[in-house]
Amino acid sequence: MTFVVTTPSFSGPVETLLQLISSHEVEILDVALAPLVHQYVEHIAAISDTTDVEELSEFLLIGSILVEMKSHRLLPGRDSAEPDEEFVGWEERDVLLARLLELRTYAAVSDALVTLFERASRSFPRLRGIDDGFVVQPPDLLAGVTTTQLALAYLRGIEEKPVPVVRLNHVTVDVVTVAETVIFLAQRLPTMGTLSFRHLTSTLQTRIEIIVHFLAVLELCKLGHVSLGQGTTFGDVEIEWIVTSEHVLVEGVDSYEG
Numbered sequence: 001m002t003f004v005v006t007t008p009s010f011s012g013p014v015e016t017l018l019q020l021i022s023s024h025e026v027e028i029l030d031v032a033l034a035p036l037v038h039q040y041v042e043h044i045a046a047i048s049d050t051t052d053v054e055e056l057s058e059f060l061l062i063g064s065i066l067v068e069m070k071s072h073r074l075l076p077g078r079d080s081a082e083p084d085e086e087f088v089g090w091e092e093r094d095v096l097l098a099r100l101l102e103l104r105t106y107a108a109v110s111d112a113l114v115t116l117f118e119r120a121s122r123s124f125p126r127l128r129g130i131d132d133g134f135v136v137q138p139p140d141l142l143a144g145v146t147t148t149q150l151a152l153a154y155l156r157g158i159e160e161k162p163v164p165v166v167r168l169n170h171v172t173v174d175v176v177t178v179a180e181t182v183i184f185l186a187q188r189l190p191t192m193g194t195l196s197f198r199h200l201t202s203t204l205q206t207r208i209e210i211i212v213h214f215l216a217v218l219e220l221c222k223l224g225h226v227s228l229g230q231g232t233t234f235g236d237v238e239i240e241w242i243v244t245s246e247h248v249l250v251e252g253v254d255s256y257e258g
Helices: 014-022 033-046 053-074 090-120 147-158 178-191 207-223 246-254
Strands: 004-006 011-013 226-230 237-241
Touching: 033 053, 178 207, 178 237, 207 226
Parallel strands: none
Antiparallel strands: 004 011, 226 237
């Protein structure tokens, strides 16, 4: 069926119009579809009743395609929308949200004020004040104070205060040095053989003396005069004198300055 249509922008077979629109040679928005429908209805009324139904429905197919294409152009989808158009209303939404938050704040304040008013309604103010004629007399701070007492108080206030002195004569300071202990142990250990550190410090009375002896033993070990050993974890530290030459001993200890 070749149905010829006439529009302001096209005149010819309707099949050709569909092809031109599909190839974007004719703009679908420039084609008015209502005149095409009127021409089709007039054409149906003029032809005989013996026309094939398939030929009559061909225009309906083409017309429905044209209506669908034009509806897509008139109602663009999300992909064809402009970026600015997608965010239209976002600013209004933010303003509305800020307004709602502001109203919630005012509502919370009003609830707090109502609570304060209810709490204040339970109190009763005092309606009666101080009796008439009641006079408060402040005490006289200088009552019974003589001029001599004022003069002495002034002199005590302006006199030079003594500088506080911290006296340490009651504090006992143990003077124990590592250098002296190194020399002492260097003279004593060669005659004692192998012994434990616990046995070496068994006669000491203060903690500082034990600490100084431990540091002195470490210094002698560093100088190479003694060897240290410990059989078990947290066991006694065994001390053994390993220097055999008296000349080397005296020279090494005398050169030690702590």
